[in-house]
Amino acid sequence: MTMAYETMLPQALLFLALFLSYIALLHLAKRSKSKEQEQHKGRGCLPPSPKGLPLIGHLHLVGFLPHVSLRDLTGRYSRDGLMLVRLGSVPTIIVSSRHAAEAVMRTHDHLLASRPPSTIAHTLLYGSRDVIFAAYGDHWRRAKKILTLHLLTLKKVQSYRIVREEETCLAMTKVSDAADVGQAMDMSELLYSFTFEVMCRAVSGRSVKLNGTSRLFRELLNVTETLIGGFNAEDYFPWLLRIGAYRRSVCARAEKVRKRWDDLLDRVMDDDEEKLVQQHEPDFIEVLLSHRHEYGFTRDHLKALLVDIFVAGTDTSYIVLEFAMVELMRNPHVMARLQDEVRHGVRNSHDMVTEDDVMNMAYLKAVIKETLRLHPPAPLLAPHYSVTEIHIDGYMVPAKTPILINAWALGRDTSAWEDAEEFKPERFMDTGSEATVNFKGSDFQFLPFGAGRRMCPGILFSVSSIEIMLANLVHRFNWEVPTVMGETCLNMTEVFRLTLRRKEKLFLAPKMVTV
Numbered sequence: 001m002t003m004a005y006e007t008m009l010p011q012a013l014l015f016l017a018l019f020l021s022y023i024a025l026l027h028l029a030k031r032s033k034s035k036e037q038e039q040h041k042g043r044g045c046l047p048p049s050p051k052g053l054p055l056i057g058h059l060h061l062v063g064f065l066p067h068v069s070l071r072d073l074t075g076r077y078s079r080d081g082l083m084l085v086r087l088g089s090v091p092t093i094i095v096s097s098r099h100a101a102e103a104v105m106r107t108h109d110h111l112l113a114s115r116p117p118s119t120i121a122h123t124l125l126y127g128s129r130d131v132i133f134a135a136y137g138d139h140w141r142r143a144k145k146i147l148t149l150h151l152l153t154l155k156k157v158q159s160y161r162i163v164r165e166e167e168t169c170l171a172m173t174k175v176s177d178a179a180d181v182g183q184a185m186d187m188s189e190l191l192y193s194f195t196f197e198v199m200c201r202a203v204s205g206r207s208v209k210l211n212g213t214s215r216l217f218r219e220l221l222n223v224t225e226t227l228i229g230g231f232n233a234e235d236y237f238p239w240l241l242r243i244g245a246y247r248r249s250v251c252a253r254a255e256k257v258r259k260r261w262d263d264l265l266d267r268v269m270d271d272d273e274e275k276l277v278q279q280h281e282p283d284f285i286e287v288l289l290s291h292r293h294e295y296g297f298t299r300d301h302l303k304a305l306l307v308d309i310f311v312a313g314t315d316t317s318y319i320v321l322e323f324a325m326v327e328l329m330r331n332p333h334v335m336a337r338l339q340d341e342v343r344h345g346v347r348n349s350h351d352m353v354t355e356d357d358v359m360n361m362a363y364l365k366a367v368i369k370e371t372l373r374l375h376p377p378a379p380l381l382a383p384h385y386s387v388t389e390i391h392i393d394g395y396m397v398p399a400k401t402p403i404l405i406n407a408w409a410l411g412r413d414t415s416a417w418e419d420a421e422e423f424k425p426e427r428f429m430d431t432g433s434e435a436t437v438n439f440k441g442s443d444f445q446f447l448p449f450g451a452g453r454r455m456c457p458g459i460l461f462s463v464s465s466i467e468i469m470l471a472n473l474v475h476r477f478n479w480e481v482p483t484v485m486g487e488t489c490l491n492m493t494e495v496f497r498l499t500l501r502r503k504e505k506l507f508l509a510p511k512m513v514t515v
């Protein structure tokens with residue numbers, strides 16, 4: 001008995017302390033809310049908001065899959081898809097309806113097209129001298145122009161056709177080898193290597209497989225994603241940066257990674273500078289070097305652009321390819337229809353599918369669209385930021401407020417899509433319910449690449465790689481999910497960092513078929 005009291009007493013004290021803290025927090029929350037309302041009196045009301053806690057605001061409601069929790073919260077607290085949450089001490093607008101997305105990315109785009117400041121990105125990207133994290137303004141305009149006018153044009157993307165076809169062919173050799181020995185293969189590795197190699201060859205004109213930099217590039221991409229996409233307390237509590245020691249430690253972490261990028265990109269750029277005099281189709285680095293003075297860019301600016309291209313362009317395309325294969329395995333009737341289209345659409349059936357063949361494959365394109373609808377690699381896009389106060393449907397969005405557009409929620413909105421949770425590529429076919437809907441930024445229920453000024457410039461580049469690879473994967477192979485203890489299982493658990501991906505690697509077993 002005595003023992004029981006002895007162990008219960010500290011617990012009771014702890015409970016009392018927690019209870020008292022809770023009462024104090026509620027009181028503080030009430031005060032901070034009325035203070036916020038007071039500040040905005042006469043300027044229109046803020047969008048609706050769930051009950052938050054002092055200090056952390058709504059952080060505790062967000063969790064590890066923010067696109068899911070924010071969709072659910074918006075459904076509960078807002079009627080028009082606009083909600084305000086406080087992430088730590090930072091008020092943030094959440095957009096989850098087609099109408100609100102259009103207001104943000106079309107009607108008020110010019111005032112909401114900036115990015116929230118980030119100390120990590122600022123240090124890592126040479127003072128945010130890239131495109132993705134650059135504030136809306138002159139530098140961003142010039143940097144985006146160089147990408148859209150010189151690097152990612154239709155002509156330039158077409159010039160990399162040979163790279164895509166060669167890399168697809170190499171990947172198919174690996175698949176054939178696995179089929180020959182009847183082994184399941186690590187599809188995540190196969191698909192990541194493919195998108196990464198295509199990117200490396202487009203950027204530097206050569207494969208990095210052989211010269212040993214491949215591992216370093218991949219490691220740096222991983223470290224960069226963890227650094228930018230991880231939990232950085234100063235993004236939610238910016239006042240922490242006023243503490244000198246804290247600020248220094250944040251900058252030191254980012255500087256360490258930047259120095260590693262610096263060494264690597266210097267080496268790659270030096271090699272490329274020597275090539276400038278030779279006659280051949282110039283790679284990204286050569287194009288950037290040759291236009292550098294016209295755009296007023298330093299060598300550091302070019303390095304920031306290159307980091308962007310690797311970070312934005314590699315993972316995203318790989319994620320789409322992996323989810324496309326997963327959905328095809330989960331929906332055998334879709335796989336069968338796709339295989340039928342591809343196998344009948346190839347001019348020389350014994351060879352690889354070429355980019356000419358792919359052009360006429362409507363169902364393949366529909367499968368890719370459907371994958372992007374259900375699994376946008378950047379479910380919250382990249383955060384937008386208001387440069388001035390604006391009003392949407394009577395709600396005020398104060399100046400300097402981050403805005404998250406929930407593209408994942410838009411793609412699954414039951415008021416915009418029939419059977420929203422189902423994988424049905426048919427919806428995008430000529431006779432389908434969404435035949436005219438596209439991801440080019442004018443259909444605000446479908447925004448995997450964003451819309452407006454900040455829209456992704458890499459659509460053509462990524463889609464052409466995804467199409468050729470996916471078509472070849474289903475052309476001469478049937479696929480099976482390996483069994484674990486007699487059961488087939490495709491784990492759909494996801495992890496959110498900078499992008500949203502499957503937690504577990506995808507293993508599939510190929511079987512060669514004669515077509």
Ligand code: HEM
Pocket residue numbers: 131132133144147152308309312313314316317320376377378381382383448449450451453454455456457458459461462463
């Ligand atoms: C399936 C592949 C891809 C997806 C789903 C994707 C998605 C996105 C998204 C959602 C944004 C942010 C849009 C916004 O803020 O509203 C973005 C921005 C960007 N993407 Fe992509 N992307 C892909 C491939 C690529 C590729 C291949 C490249 C380059 C080669 C690229 C370069 C960029 C750049 C530079 C930006 C920043 C644009 C700006 O801030 O103005 N992306 N992308």
